[in-house]
Amino acid sequence: MNALGRHLLLELLDCDSDAINNLEAVKGALVEAAKRAHATIVDVVFHEFNPFGVSGVVVIAESHLSIHTWPEYRYAAVDIFSCGDILKPEVAASYLVQQFGAERASVVEMQRGMFLNATAPVANKTLVPIA
C-alpha cells in the first residue's frame, strides 16, 4: 500500500528568534532546504508580518514546503509535502532545524493519498508553462 505523498509536519522549538524573524533569512533557508532535498522549485512566496513573524511557501514540482514563524515564542511550524522517489524530505527537515537553531524539534509524518490496488502513479510530472 503506497501513498501518493509524504507529509512531514515539523514543530521547531526554542529557535533563534532573529533567524526566524528575518524574511530573507527564512526564505533563503527554505529555498536551500528544497534544493538540498533535490526538489524542483516552481515558485517562492514569502511575507513578513507586524509586529513579527514570517510566512512563506516554496512550491515545488513535487508539492510544497511551507513555514509560519512566531519569533515571540521562538517557534516555527514547517510542512514538507512531497511526492515521488527523488525528493528527500528528511534532508530538508534536518537542514531547517540546524539553520533556525531549534534546540528542540518534533516531526510527525503523515501519508497522504493511500490507495489499495492502485496502479503505479505517474512518477515525474512536468510543469505546464503559464501561457
Next chain:
Amino acid sequence: MNALGRHLLLELLDCDSDAINNLEAVKGALVEAAKRAHATIVDVVFHEFNPFGVSGVVVIAESHLSIHTWPEYRYAAVDIFSCGDILKPEVAASYLVQQFGAERASVVEMQRGMFLNATAPVANKTLVPIA
C-alpha cells in the same frame, strides 16, 4: 493549553476528475474557500502539471491553504492552516468537499505550536508591505 495554529489535513476522495484537473476551477475554489472562512488573502500561486494535476497555495494573513490534486486517482490533498479566532477552517473544508464533488473525505486536525503557561498570542498580525 492553547495552540498557535489549527491545521486541518483533508483527504478528498472520489472527486470529480474534471473539477480537480482544471487550474482555474481549483484556484477559484481555494480562493472562494478562503473568503468564506473569513481569511485575509495575501497571495495566490497555482500551477498545472503534465499529464494532469494542479498544485496551489493561497497564502493568508492567518497562514495558508494548499492543494495538490491527482485527477487520475480522483484524489486531492488539502491543507488548511490557520491562526487566530476569526477564521473558520471548517467552513473552507466543507465548501471544498462540495466544490470538488468528493464522495468521501477525511479530516485530521493537528494543533500546531502548543505551549504551557504561554502568554496570549498576538491575535491579528498585519502584513508588512513589500518595499
